[in-house]
Amino acid sequence: MVLQTTIDLLKSEIPLHQETINLSEDSVTGLVLVDIINGFCTVGAGNLAPREPNTQICEMINESTRVARLFCEKKLPIMVFLDSHHPNKPEDPYPPHCIVGTDESNLVPALRWLEEEENVTIRRKDCFDGYFGSMEADGSNVFVDWVKQNHIKTLVVGGVCTDICVLDFVCSTISARNRGFLGPLLQDVIVYSTACATFHIPPHVTTNTKQVLPHPQEFMHHVGLYMAKERGAKIANELSFVAARKARQYE
Numbered sequence: 001m002v003l004q005t006t007i008d009l010l011k012s013e014i015p016l017h018q019e020t021i022n023l024s025e026d027s028v029t030g031l032v033l034v035d036i037i038n039g040f041c042t043v044g045a046g047n048l049a050p051r052e053p054n055t056q057i058c059e060m061i062n063e064s065t066r067v068a069r070l071f072c073e074k075k076l077p078i079m080v081f082l083d084s085h086h087p088n089k090p091e092d093p094y095p096p097h098c099i100v101g102t103d104e105s106n107l108v109p110a111l112r113w114l115e116e117e118e119n120v121t122i123r124r125k126d127c128f129d130g131y132f133g134s135m136e137a138d139g140s141n142v143f144v145d146w147v148k149q150n151h152i153k154t155l156v157v158g159g160v161c162t163d164i165c166v167l168d169f170v171c172s173t174i175s176a177r178n179r180g181f182l183g184p185l186l187q188d189v190i191v192y193s194t195a196c197a198t199f200h201i202p203p204h205v206t207t208n209t210k211q212v213l214p215h216p217q218e219f220m221h222h223v224g225l226y227m228a229k230e231r232g233a234k235i236a237n238e239l240s241f242v243a244a245r246k247a248r249q250y251e
Contacts, residue, residue: 014226021190021236025243027153030146031071031078033195034130034159034166036064036111039083039097039104040199041160046104047095050199056217057160060197064158065110067195067239072117074241077150079143080114081133082107083165084124091127100124121146128165131172143173147182154188156239158195163224166196170228178232190234193225 023029038045041057050057071078083098084105085091098105105124107114114120123142125133134143147155155173159166170189177186200217229235 014222016222016226016229016235018193018225018235018237020238020240021234022240022242023154023156025074025241028151029071029076029154029156029241030150030152031067031076032130032155032157032159032169033064033068033078033080033111033114034157034169035081035083035161036061036108036159037082037098037105038108039102041108041197046097046102048097048199049104054197054200054217056197056200056221060158060160060195061108061110063192063195067156067158067192068111068114070241072114072119075119077146077152078114078117078120079146080107080111080120080122081130081159081165081169082122082124083126085126089126129168129172130165131169131176144176144182147186152186154190155186156190156192156236157233158192160196161198161220161224162193162196163198163220163227166191167224167228170233171231174232188234189232190236190239191225191228192239193221193235193237196225197221198224 039049041049041061043050043053068078082105084100085098086100087096090096115122123130123134127133131143134141136142157166157170170191174189176182198217198221199215201215203214206214225235
């Protein structure tokens with residue numbers, strides 16, 4: 001059981017600076033949305049779905065929708081990961097969830113329109129990490145190809161869960177960038193905190209439940225952001241695009 005005093009103590013030891021990020025229109029910025037699907041976000045939709053309306057998840061969906069529309073208006077590339085598992089391939093230590101062919105593994109209603117947008121690439125993955133979930137049998141990687149084909153310099157990431165699938169994807173992407181797997185293209189990875197969320201299992205729920213660990217939402221959300229920052233991601237709580245300003249000389 002995690003006491004509130006312990007959580008408060010840990011928070012004091014994990015400083016996290018969030019800032020406004022201005023995205024230049026001089027280069028291509030790509031958006032990645034991780035697992036904003038019914039099985040993780042819609043009340044009662046499955047084993048890992050929220051049991052009641054959740055403020056953090058609602059805020060994440062609303063902000064992800066706003067940002068996605070902005071990217072679509074600018075015809076900028078978007079990649080959407082959808083957690084999708086086959087019944088005979090469990091993902092330990094979690095119970096069966098987001099099974100292929102069920103509505104659990106589909107986008108939440110607020111984002112379903114993305115399926116019709118030409119600038120959107122949808123990838124179903126059967127693992128935590130979208131980077132590894134993008135690998136094909138021939139060794140190619142759909143995400144890597146997407147970055148290179150669109151000449152993406154900056155990547156903005158949002159979705160669920162901050163401390164699991166979002167964090168895993170960000171860390172793998174930063175490692176791939178640092179090792180040159182993404183060529184000279186990808187430079188910055190930005191985790192957009194307002195467009196991220198994680199689940200909430202308070203200590204009192206786990207007291208009499210076997211094999212379930214406490215997962216305080218707000219704390220674990222910030223742990224995920226902190227770990228991403230430690231790996232080299234920029235953390236933003238506000239995003240905006242700025243038009244390129246090029247100096248002109250007149251004779």
